[in-house]
Amino acid sequence: MDDQYLNIIGFGGLFINAILLVKVAIHEKRKFMLN
Known part of the structure; x- marks a missing residue:
């Protein structure tokens, strides 16, 4: 769960x-x- 959450945050970033x-x-x- 935590790893998946971190992956989502990383991908979003x-x-x-x-x-x-x-x-x-x-x-x-x-x-x-x-110009």
């Missing part, structure tokens, strides 16, 4: 980090294209 990286990448790409 990776998922959130991936979303943040994509958002930053899109933002930088837009800034680059506007």
